[in-house]
Amino acid sequence: MAGDRQHLIERAGRLLQAADRLVALTGAGVSTPSGIPDFRSPDSGLWRDADPMAVASLEAFRRRPLAFYDWLRPLLEIGLAARPNPAHEALRDLEKFGPLKTLITQNIDLLHSLAGSENVLEIHGHLRELICLRCGAICEATPHLHEFVAGGTIPRCSLCAAVLKPRVILFGELLSQHLLNRAAAAVTSSDVLLIAGSSLEVYPVNELPWLARQTGSRLIIVNLQPTPADEIADVVIRGNVTEVLPALAASFQPQTL
Numbered sequence: 001m002a003g004d005r006q007h008l009i010e011r012a013g014r015l016l017q018a019a020d021r022l023v024a025l026t027g028a029g030v031s032t033p034s035g036i037p038d039f040r041s042p043d044s045g046l047w048r049d050a051d052p053m054a055v056a057s058l059e060a061f062r063r064r065p066l067a068f069y070d071w072l073r074p075l076l077e078i079g080l081a082a083r084p085n086p087a088h089e090a091l092r093d094l095e096k097f098g099p100l101k102t103l104i105t106q107n108i109d110l111l112h113s114l115a116g117s118e119n120v121l122e123i124h125g126h127l128r129e130l131i132c133l134r135c136g137a138i139c140e141a142t143p144h145l146h147e148f149v150a151g152g153t154i155p156r157c158s159l160c161a162a163v164l165k166p167r168v169i170l171f172g173e174l175l176s177q178h179l180l181n182r183a184a185a186a187v188t189s190s191d192v193l194l195i196a197g198s199s200l201e202v203y204p205v206n207e208l209p210w211l212a213r214q215t216g217s218r219l220i221i222v223n224l225q226p227t228p229a230d231e232i233a234d235v236v237i238r239g240n241v242t243e244v245l246p247a248l249a250a251s252f253q254p255q256t257l
């Protein structure tokens, strides 16, 4: 098995070496090694007891914002203290020293940016800012979220006192068409799409692998569990992102004497 994996990593490595325009697509699985649970791993106990649709939809936020913040609390407690792991660092290095042009992420945890990746499309939004749905004011999230985690103070708009919503895309909320267009353009102009840590069950991001194939891009998938796109991938590596991605990025590191 270990031999098989090494063989697959070498095949993926050859695709990356030949790539001019690599695009990466990441999901919650790149942040589980930083301690943030994903939604769909079998042992992801954090979310098992709550139906995200019931509390993390736009309608639910409007009706019961306090229940939404209760649901968000565990993610904030872990997420505010989380640090990038070797998978984030490998993707940063593939951009800095290798062919990676665009990193599309479904994650809201900011860890790619913290690791130093620059061209990141946060397609499901982010926890960097909060927005007031009543008056449109936007503010920096960190002080409010720390205050909430430490003392339970729900973030409120300084202008109109409405409860502020993190700038994450909730169920029932539209994704930014602008970001989606940029993601689609990046994928269609890529020669390799590297997917890591995503179940590929969330629409419309889960259409990107097929778009890549239609436009002639090669596909590498690194994930612990099978995904619906495995059947169209050139290389599927069933492994931990913290082992596989650094191995893929290693050959792009600058040589030191």
Ligand code: NAD
Pocket: 026, 027, 028, 029, 030, 031, 032, 033, 036, 037, 038, 039, 040, 041, 106, 107, 108, 109, 124, 196, 197, 198, 199, 200, 201, 202, 222, 223, 224, 225, 239, 240, 241, 242
């Ligand atoms: P998902 O939970 O549906 O799937 C995660 C996948 O990653 C699983 O298939 C799992 O097998 C795999 N995985 C977990 N740990 C791994 C590891 N160490 N190495 C390799 N693979 C690993 O996640 P998704 O596809 O991103 O979709 C879930 C949605 O939930 C997204 O919209 C995302 O925005 C959101 N979410 C985000 C975070 C975050 O920002 N960190 C956390 C939870 C959920």
